[in-house]
Amino acid sequence: MPAIMRTTAARLSALYLILFAICAVFLVVYMTSLSVRMLTAQTRDAIHEEVASLDLAYQRGGLPRLVRVMEMRARQPGANLYLIADATGSILGGNVESLEPGVLDTTGWTTRPFAYQRYGETRSQQDGGRSPGPHDAVAQVLRLPNGMILLVGRDLGEPEKFRKVVRRSLMAALGMMGFGAFLIWFFVGRHALKRIDSVSEASNEIMGGDLTRRLPVTGAGDEFDRLSENLNSMLDRIAALNEGLRQVSDNIAHDLKTPLTRLRNRADAALSGDADDAACREALEQTIAESDQLIRTFNAILMISRLEAGYSAESTQTIELDATLADVVELYEPLAEEQGVVLVGTTKEALRIEGNRELIGQALSNIVDNAIKYSARADEEPAGEAPRVTVSLERSKQEARLVVTDNGPGIPASDRERATERFVRLEASRTQPGSGLGLSLAKAVMKFHGGRLELSGGDRGLSVAMVFPLGKTA
Amino acid sequence: MKILVIEDDSEAASFVKKAFAEAGHTTDVAPDGETGFTLAQTGSYDVLVVDRMLPRRDGLSVISELRAGGDTTPALVLSALGEVDDRVTGLRAGGDDYLTKPYAFSELLARVEVLRRRVGAKEIETVYKVGDLELDRLSHSVRRGGQDITLQPREFRLLEYLMRHAGQVVTRTMLLENVWDYHFDPQTNVIDVHISRLRGKIERGFETPVLHTVRGAGYMLKAG
Numbered sequence: 001m002p003a004i005m006r007t008t009a010a011r012l013s014a015l016y017l018i019l020f021a022i023c024a025v026f027l028v029v030y031m032t033s034l035s036v037r038m039l040t041a042q043t044r045d046a047i048h049e050e051v052a053s054l055d056l057a058y059q060r061g062g063l064p065r066l067v068r069v070m071e072m073r074a075r076q077p078g079a080n081l082y083l084i085a086d087a088t089g090s091i092l093g094g095n096v097e098s099l100e101p102g103v104l105d106t107t108g109w110t111t112r113p114f115a116y117q118r119y120g121e122t123r124s125q126q127d128g129g130r131s132p133g134p135h136d137a138v139a140q141v142l143r144l145p146n147g148m149i150l151l152v153g154r155d156l157g158e159p160e161k162f163r164k165v166v167r168r169s170l171m172a173a174l175g176m177m178g179f180g181a182f183l184i185w186f187f188v189g190r191h192a193l194k195r196i197d198s199v200s201e202a203s204n205e206i207m208g209g210d211l212t213r214r215l216p217v218t219g220a221g222d223e224f225d226r227l228s229e230n231l232n233s234m235l236d237r238i239a240a241l242n243e244g245l246r247q248v249s250d251n252i253a254h255d256l257k258t259p260l261t262r263l264r265n266r267a268d269a270a271l272s273g274d275a276d277d278a279a280c281r282e283a284l285e286q287t288i289a290e291s292d293q294l295i296r297t298f299n300a301i302l303m304i305s306r307l308e309a310g311y312s313a314e315s316t317q318t319i320e321l322d323a324t325l326a327d328v329v330e331l332y333e334p335l336a337e338e339q340g341v342v343l344v345g346t347t348k349e350a351l352r353i354e355g356n357r358e359l360i361g362q363a364l365s366n367i368v369d370n371a372i373k374y375s376a377r378a379d380e381e382p383a384g385e386a387p388r389v390t391v392s393l394e395r396s397k398q399e400a401r402l403v404v405t406d407n408g409p410g411i412p413a414s415d416r417e418r419a420t421e422r423f424v425r426l427e428a429s430r431t432q433p434g435s436g437l438g439l440s441l442a443k444a445v446m447k448f449h450g451g452r453l454e455l456s457g458g459d460r461g462l463s464v465a466m467v468f469p470l471g472k473t474a
Numbered sequence: 475m476k477i478l479v480i481e482d483d484s485e486a487a488s489f490v491k492k493a494f495a496e497a498g499h500t501t502d503v504a505p506d507g508e509t510g511f512t513l514a515q516t517g518s519y520d521v522l523v524v525d526r527m528l529p530r531r532d533g534l535s536v537i538s539e540l541r542a543g544g545d546t547t548p549a550l551v552l553s554a555l556g557e558v559d560d561r562v563t564g565l566r567a568g569g570d571d572y573l574t575k576p577y578a579f580s581e582l583l584a585r586v587e588v589l590r591r592r593v594g595a596k597e598i599e600t601v602y603k604v605g606d607l608e609l610d611r612l613s614h615s616v617r618r619g620g621q622d623i624t625l626q627p628r629e630f631r632l633l634e635y636l637m638r639h640a641g642q643v644v645t646r647t648m649l650l651e652n653v654w655d656y657h658f659d660p661q662t663n664v665i666d667v668h669i670s671r672l673r674g675k676i677e678r679g680f681e682t683p684v685l686h687t688v689r690g691a692g693y694m695l696k697a698g
Contacts, residue, residue: 331654334671365658
């Protein structure tokens with residue numbers, strides 16, 4: 001395929017050209033045949049009238065009058081064909097010098113156009129002697145009562161000339177179509193498709209590494225703009241995901257490297273000569289504990305990724321949120337008591353949702369665990385009050401809200417969004433044990449259930465709400 | 475106890491074999507599903523430990539075919555897949571327990587020992603006795619040395635589980651699974667606090683401890 005045909009514009013133009021040409025040829029042929037037929041009918045009408053009037057002349061004045069009328073008419077410019085012959089077919093009068101043999105044997109209409117020659121037209125002067133003699137004509141042949149033959153006919157015009165006209169107009173039409181195709185190519189190719197080229201150019205740059213580059217939007221609001229806008233928002237999303245991934249790998253590098261280094265150093269120290277058996281044992285136990293924490297972190301990362309990738313719906317069932325609340329409160333109550341925290345669960349309305357009991361239980365456990373951990377220190381501060389964590393279940397319009405509220409130090413409003421990101425451990429919590437994945441996991445669980453995780457609070461204290469959409473049946 | 479370990483990771487298999495030997499169990503190792511199935515069919519094992527992803531034959535299909543043939547040898551499924559769904563499919567295929575890799579050997583050992591016992595004690599007793607501690611499942615009462623002990627419903631279930639597996643190590647995850655019916659990894663020391671509360675109720679005022687902490691593994695209920 002030649003290079004030029006590789007552009008959509010050229011291909012479109014060629015296709016249109018061919019289609020229009022076929023249409024034009026068909027149209028010309030059809031119109032031509034139609035007009036020929038119409039002309040023929042007209043001719044016949046005229047001849048018929050002529051014959052009728054000649055016949056009248058014959059009846060009134062016999063042959064002499066007929067001949068006279070005929071000769072008079074035959075001499076007029078552009079006259080019809082007139083011929084009178086005897087029964088044997090030899091021409092007696094009229095303006096026809098010769099004609100195709102056999103024509104005079106017919107009676108009535110000639111079945112097809114025939115060739116003839118007029119007097120004084122041996123080498124036609126009309127078109128500079130280019131067209132030789134005979135023209136085509138149709139005629140009506142009438143036998144007079146005395147056996148003479150009368151022929152009245154009409155020239156069909158010069159077929160060659162007609163054909164030439166048709167050919168010329170066809171060429172003109174095709175030429176215009178070619179020009180039209182060129183215009184289409186020019187506008188579509190140079191104008192519209194150029195924008196596609198600019199899109200692919202921009203994509204190439206993006207693939208080349210310039211991830212901040214965006215596709216051009218002209219503001220015309222057409223298909224190209226919509227395409228570019230969609231592609232741009234897709235690129236934004238990819239960039240955001242990419243950024244998230246980068247952050248996670250940075251955080252993994254940081255949060256996993258530290259314990260791994262510690263692990264390594266501890267083993268190193270235990271191997272060094274002066275450590276006794278007890279010290280080695282101690283080091284090994286700490287190593288196992290540290291490894292367990294690492295495994296826990298990895299499991300949490302895996303689980304979050306899985307949840308974000310979408311979990312199979314098979315794992316959901318109808319669960320009673322009040323039962324889950326009671327389970328988790330019951331599970332954590334002794335721990336809270338040990339930490340000096342009052343843990344209270346209140347259910348305002350028993351609510352059911354479609355979900356995964358394990359996941360919701362785990363998410364709620366993480367949140368309650370956090371709340372207990374942070375509120376436990378509440379009374380150490382000057383303005384502190386007795387540490388308290390409340391877990392409540394209530395309905396708000398078409399939503400079920402499972403809210404865990406503590407009176408710990410809380411999270412500043414500016415940090416709340418960040419708190420649910422993976423591995424983010426706000427400054428205040430750096431000293432606390434934990435993977436930094438608890439809230440991220442809860443957020444992923446909520447997203448999986450089509451709900452959301454809301455963080456709120458005043459100067460002190462934090463409320464973490466697990467908000468589930470309620471189905472129609474709930 | 476005779477254990478069949480179907481595991482393709484030879485290092486993991488030899489470690490498990492050695493560790494089981496230290497705990498007093500004999501272990502055969504099959505490196506792939508086909509060999510494992512052939513060995514398991516001899517029916518001479520007390521417990522099967524089957525890795526889920528195996529060469530030549532999937533671990534779950536080994537178990538389901540054994541079950542289809544009427545073999546009820548308890549089987550523990552080992553898997554790197556640990557999500558709720560995976561656990562459900564594992565158990566549905568005929569596995570009796572499910573453990574996610576990586577795991578602590580103490581966890582595996584505790585679960586395998588409990589599995590064997592589960593089959594041994596076909597009928598569940600109504601009264602459990604450990605030393606002078608008594609638990610009646612029908613009347614929901616607990617007595618020690620003739621003295622009534624009042625327990626919360628959950629504490630009762632906790633003690634019931636511990637007593638059913640008296641003399642065996644029970645891990646924290648096993649407790650969370652069987653007493654609370656949650657399969658996630660218990661955070662911090664939630665279970666420990668429940669245990670120490672229970673311990674306070676059944677040991678306070680008595681000479682001998684019955685609820686022992688097994689370091690690095692879990693808990694064990696036993697007399698004296």
